[in-house]
Amino acid sequence: MKLHIPEYFDLPSTLESGQAHRWKYENGWYWGVVYGDLIKIRQTQSEVEILSSLRDPDNLKSLIQWYFRMDDNLDEIYKMIRKDDYISGAINRHCGLRILRQEPWECLSAFICSATSSISRIHKNMESMSDSLGESLVLDGHLRSTFPTPEQIVTAGESKLRELGLGFRAKYLHRAAIAIAEGGLDLGELRYIDYWDAKAKLMELSGIGPKIADCVLVFSLDKLEAFPIDRWVSRALEKFYFDDCIPSYQDTVVWAHDYFGCYAGYAQQYLFHDQRLGGLHVKGVSHRK
DNA sequence: CCACGGCCTGATTC
DNA sequence: AGAATCAGGCCGT
Numbered sequence: 001m002k003l004h005i006p007e008y009f010d011l012p013s014t015l016e017s018g019q020a021h022r023w024k025y026e027n028g029w030y031w032g033v034v035y036g037d038l039i040k041i042r043q044t045q046s047e048v049e050i051l052s053s054l055r056d057p058d059n060l061k062s063l064i065q066w067y068f069r070m071d072d073n074l075d076e077i078y079k080m081i082r083k084d085d086y087i088s089g090a091i092n093r094h095c096g097l098r099i100l101r102q103e104p105w106e107c108l109s110a111f112i113c114s115a116t117s118s119i120s121r122i123h124k125n126m127e128s129m130s131d132s133l134g135e136s137l138v139l140d141g142h143l144r145s146t147f148p149t150p151e152q153i154v155t156a157g158e159s160k161l162r163e164l165g166l167g168f169r170a171k172y173l174h175r176a177a178i179a180i181a182e183g184g185l186d187l188g189e190l191r192y193i194d195y196w197d198a199k200a201k202l203m204e205l206s207g208i209g210p211k212i213a214d215c216v217l218v219f220s221l222d223k224l225e226a227f228p229i230d231r232w233v234s235r236a237l238e239k240f241y242f243d244d245c246i247p248s249y250q251d252t253v254v255w256a257h258d259y260f261g262c263y264a265g266y267a268q269q270y271l272f273h274d275q276r277l278g279g280l281h282v283k284g285v286s287h288r289k
Numbered sequence: 290c291c292a293c294g295g296c297c298t299g300a301t302t303c
Numbered sequence: 304a305g306a307a308t309c310a311g312g313c314c315g316t
Contacts, residue, residue: 118309
C-alpha cells in the first residue's frame, strides 16, 4: 500500500532517533512490529510504501497515520520551537523527524530497560522478550514477534527477565506488569489527564523516575510538552543554554515549557538526535587511523 | 533539598 | 588481550 506523506517527513531519522526500539533496516526497508502487526515500510520522495502482515489497506492507512503522528503540523511546530540558532540548526539538520505515537506499554517497557543501558542493548532486550514471550508474526518470509503483554510478563516472572538480560531492571518491569495486569493501572487513561498528574502517576511505579516518565509521556501518551532530559540533552543544555550550570530536573522542564512552549518535547527530540549524532561522529573521527 | 554508592551486563576504551 | 569504565536512571541512605 502507498500513502501520500506530509510535507515534512523523514523516515530514517524518525525511526533511528532512539525513540522506538524494534525497527530493523534491511535492503531499503524498515521492518518493525507495531500495534500487533509486522510491517515493512520505505519512503520515496512524496510517499511511503507499506506492507502489513495482517491489516487491510484502510486499517493499515489509519495505523500509519496514527503511529507517525501525521496529523502533527511540523511547519507550525517548527515556528514555535525555533527560538535560537542552535535549535534552528538542529531542526534544519533533521528536518522531517517526527515524534511517534507508540503503544504505551511497549514504550514504558523499553524505557524501563534504558536505565544506564545502551541503545543496542535495549534493542536486544526488547527482541529477546518478544522472541521468547510474545506471539509470532510472518511477512514475506520474515519472522518476528509481538512484544509481550503485561500478563505475559507477569507469567514469565522476574527471574526469566533476568535470564533474558535485563539485569536489575527485571524487577522494575515485572512490578510494572503486575501493576497494570492486576493492579488496575490503565496507561491509556493517562492520555486524558494533565501532564504533571500523568507524570506523578507513572512515577509511583518503582524504577520510573522523571526521565523515563517523560519519555513514555511524549513518545506514547500525547504529552508533547514532556521534555526528557538524559545525558545527551543535558550536554546540549549545558553547552548552549546554561553555561555549565544546569538547574534541577524539574526546574529545567519548567524552563523548557517557558522557552520552547507546548511542543517542548519536539525541541527535546531534535536536541537529543543532533547531540547524539554529533557525539557519534566525534567518536568515529577519533578512532580513525 | 543535595550527594553518593550500588545496581546487571555488554560494549567501548585504555 | 585483559581490565577498567561507561551506558538514554533510579533508589536508598
